[in-house]
Amino acid sequence: MLLAIDAGNTNVVFALLEDGVVRARWRIATDPRRTADEYGVWLHQLIALQNYPRDVVDAVIIGTVVPRALHNLEVLATKYFxxxxxxxxxxxxxxxIELDVAEPRSVGADRVVDAIAAHAMHPGDLIVIDFGTAATFDVVDYTGAYKGGIIAPGINLSLDALVTAAAKLPRIAIQAPEDNLSVIGRTTEDQMHIGIYWGYVSMIEGLVARMKAEIGRPVKVISTGGLATLFDRHTNVFDEIEPDLTIQGLALLWKRSVGAA
Known part of the structure; x- marks a missing residue:
């Protein structure tokens, strides 16, 4: 089976895939200091809990936006698998794929992998939104070329900045306001929920509308990331939600690479 590893700024996601189907997935907080031995002990235990043998992994692909995490993940693959x-x-x-931007080397691996998967799954022009540490909005044209996009602070990052900078504001959960019809809060917590949640929804809708206008052709909007379903409850901006988009992109990239070898 293929072990696909997506090392992001907040979490590292490990997924076991068989014939392109995700059979199991696990995540751990990103820490560049975590050794291959720590990863190995943790991951072998989780694989065993899924009733897979220790030698179930026969291929590994890594995508990372955290360069310092790469070495230990490579050692994990060679030493433990x-x-x-x-x-x-x-x-x-x-x-x-073509990276049709001014600085192709600066595009994050996760964004390119998302573009590869989105184009393989959906024809035509696409906007791919990934809700991670940062929220990224990426344009993929009908040929599969990556055309650029937008980087905005993730909602958790925005909330952390607000709470850290304002001493009297409490920490709240990321959720839709209890009163879905009102945008006038009666308590501090309600006002924060409204500002964070509806402010973010408005940002998503506004940026997508501007991107569609600039593209000038019919566009399908694909979203991924843990918070996509939360926002989908109160906006019709998403055409499809693909929870495993990055993992599927890594699997496609591995398949292409092995086929070309």
Whole structure:
């Protein structure tokens, strides 16, 4: 089975895939200091809990936006699974799509992988929104080329900044306001919920509308990330939600790379 590893700024996601189907997934907080041995003990225990044998992994692909985390993940693959990992964007796992932007090398691996998966799943022009540490809005044209996009603070990052900078504001959960019809809060907590949640929904809708107008052709909006379903409850801006978009992109990249080898 293929072990796909998506190392983001907040979490590292590990997923076992069989013939492109996700059979199991786990996540752990990103810490560049975490050693391959720590990963190995933790991951082997989780694999065993899913009733898979220790040697179930016969291929590994890694995508990361945290360069310091890469070495220990590569050692994990070679030491604990006995395989040489592929690294997304590094030969032989080249992107295989055009990065039509001013600085192609600066595009995060997760964004390119999302573009690869989205284009494979959906025809035509696309806007791909990934709700992570940062919220990214990426344009993929009908040929599969990555055309650029937008980076905005993630909702958790925005809330952390608000609470940290304002001494009297409490920490609240990320959720829709209890009164879905009112945007005038009666308590401090209600006002924060409204500002964070509806402010973010308004940002999503506004940016997507501007992107669609600039593209000038019919566009399908694909969203991914843990908070996509939360926002989907109160906006019709998303055409599809793909929870495993990044993992599926890594699997596609691995398949292309092995096929080309």
């Amino acid at each position: 006995g395989v040489e990992p592929l690294v997304a964007g590094v030969p032989p796992a080249d992107w295989g």
